[in-house]
Amino acid sequence: MTEDRHDDGAGSGEHVPAPAPSGVSRRALFGGGLAAAAGVGALAGIGGSLAAQAASAPPPGEDIDLSASHPFYAEATKQPQGGIRTVPQRYCVLMTFDMSSTLTADLQVLLARWSAAIAQLQAGKTIGSVSPRTARGSAPTPARRSTSAPPR
Amino acid sequence: MTVTVGLGPGIFDGRFGLANKKPAHLAQIPDLPSDNLAAATTGGDLSLQACADDPQVAYHAIRDLARMARGTATVRWTVLGFGRASAGKNQTTPRNLMGFKDGTRNITSDADYDEFVWLGDSAGWMAGGTYQVVRKIEMNIEIWDADVISDQQRVFGRTKVDGAPLSGGSEHTTPDFHAKAGGELKIDPRSHVSLAAHEHHGGVKILRRPYNYTDGLNQYGQLDAGLLFTAYMNDPEHFTRIQTRLGSSDRLNEYISHIGSAVFAVPPAPRAGEYIGQALFR
Numbered sequence A: 001m002t003e004d005r006h007d008d009g010a011g012s013g014e015h016v017p018a019p020a021p022s023g024v025s026r027r028a029l030f031g032g033g034l035a036a037a038a039g040v041g042a043l044a045g046i047g048g049s050l051a052a053q054a055a056s057a058p059p060p061g062e063d064i065d066l067s068a069s070h071p072f073y074a075e076a077t078k079q080p081q082g083g084i085r086t087v088p089q090r091y092c093v094l095m096t097f098d099m100s101s102t103l104t105a106d107l108q109v110l111l112a113r114w115s116a117a118i119a120q121l122q123a124g125k126t127i128g129s130v131s132p133r134t135a136r137g138s139a140p141t142p143a144r145r146s147t148s149a150p151p152r
Numbered sequence B: 001m002t003v004t005v006g007l008g009p010g011i012f013d014g015r016f017g018l019a020n021k022k023p024a025h026l027a028q029i030p031d032l033p034s035d036n037l038a039a040a041t042t043g044g045d046l047s048l049q050a051c052a053d054d055p056q057v058a059y060h061a062i063r064d065l066a067r068m069a070r071g072t073a074t075v076r077w078t079v080l081g082f083g084r085a086s087a088g089k090n091q092t093t094p095r096n097l098m099g100f101k102d103g104t105r106n107i108t109s110d111a112d113y114d115e116f117v118w119l120g121d122s123a124g125w126m127a128g129g130t131y132q133v134v135r136k137i138e139m140n141i142e143i144w145d146a147d148v149i150s151d152q153q154r155v156f157g158r159t160k161v162d163g164a165p166l167s168g169g170s171e172h173t174t175p176d177f178h179a180k181a182g183g184e185l186k187i188d189p190r191s192h193v194s195l196a197a198h199e200h201h202g203g204v205k206i207l208r209r210p211y212n213y214t215d216g217l218n219q220y221g222q223l224d225a226g227l228l229f230t231a232y233m234n235d236p237e238h239f240t241r242i243q244t245r246l247g248s249s250d251r252l253n254e255y256i257s258h259i260g261s262a263v264f265a266v267p268p269a270p271r272a273g274e275y276i277g278q279a280l281f282r
């Protein structure tokens, strides 16, 4: 992970599939194609509509619908984030981080960039270039490995 | 897919001038009985949990988000969870790696979410948010597999096939912790469900959303796997209360070991044009 040299804007380097009109194919999720520049917090957030269920659908609650989108932005105050009451999905990746910067602005920018990116992901889109990179507006320094707690 | 963002106690430790915005109940989980925590799987200033029906989707999302953190934050620990070990609406109860149905008695009603999970207006900028407690719990699967089913059932207080309480009935029958047979309680008072049940914790409930994990083989060549226990509640003390009891008496302790731990405040979703935690910086 920390050796990864891709740039934010470069996507995964895979070829670019055409976005599916309703929902997104799994392929589309991995393509770098939908790299629309996403200004911090400037996204509408709710994309792809739910694909129609196939007639031979598996038992309720047990099907996999990779095109399902989950609204990210709250329509009312006091609305929880996704992933808490959302019907449990089959896999998860948990990752925790330690702040290496002590600049409040860096924390602010990280939360803003993550939010903009997650809004895209939850809408079933790939993450485009989300700016700025750091509070200082410069390119990030290469990742440092935490010596006290190496990633497992 | 969904990604849930959490803020650890470290965010409010003074480095960022946010000490006075610290959510009221956010504090490190204290040392608990039977804890066997490793620094490499404990703590964190921030958490991301990406959930998806395809592991590649979840992993890819985390990679992209981790890349954005470069220069600002470093990865502390990570776990890939599979085979959701909890059930949502309309879902059948899945089994954890010990072969038992997990998630039978969990929070499902609006009233319980409001009472035990979501933070109310008094939480200020955190209203609509919650707290996330994560525990990485290693299972001694090979020893467990060598145990007879009758003993396994005694450990949990439920049947293996149906997940029914040992006091009788079917999976969703309410356990009767007073039912006796031959002078003995049908559900062992040191069973996992008896010790964890809200009836024995002043009515306190937590929302459990665990996943299984595997890390291959351990240094002794045994299966290295367990439960990524993720729970949500409006006060992490509720977890501490339950785990204090479990850690000291649970029959399950013979087969498990808590090796990782972390706690995070999970802010509410932002309004359009805003970002998670924005209220902190006003």
Ligand code: HEM
Pocket: B096, B098, B100, B101, B102, B103, B104, B105, B106, B135, B137, B138, B139, B156, B158, B175, B192, B193, B194, B196, B197, B198, B206, B226, B227, B229, B239, B242, B243, B246, B256
């Ligand atoms: C590897 C570790 C664990 C395993 C394998 C496990 C497994 C189970 C199983 C099979 C049940 C019964 C089915 C159900 O009602 O969902 C259960 C119930 C429960 N567990 Fe765990 N669990 C583990 C750790 C924990 C921890 C750390 C806590 C909290 C501190 C916890 C809290 C509960 C609660 C509150 C219930 C419901 C009890 C009731 O009301 O009947 N569990 N668990």
